[in-house]
Amino acid sequence: MNNIKSFFKNNKKTLATVGVTAAVIALPSLAFAANTATTGTGDLLQSQNTTVTNTFGANSSMVRWIYFGEVFMSLIAYWKVRSPMVFVGLIMVMIFTRIAFGLIG
Known part of the structure; x- marks a missing residue:
């Protein structure tokens, strides 16, 4: 358990960067999926x-x-x-x- 705590403690910047990157990638996809579900539009292509x-x-x-x-x-x-x-x-x-x-x- 101490190894896990020390890993998170020593790699705060890296973990924050990974989290922000994942959010930046995921949020537009989620917004597009929510927009398609609410407007009822199909595949335009x-x-x-x-x-x-x-x-x-x-x-x-x-x-x-x-x-x-x-x-x-x-x-x-x-x-x-x-x-x-x-x-x-x-x-x-x-x-x-x-x-x-x-x-x-």
């Missing part, structure tokens, strides 16, 4: 879902261009460092890109 999916979805041209960029940058990185581990990083970035764009679309 609902009509744009197909546009976002077609532009940034898993089968969009944006993904193809990002893959081209990833391969190009990996080739440049391999040329600079001559390490085959660059291509392992390429595979990891491609998997992350596939998952991220799958979640978007």
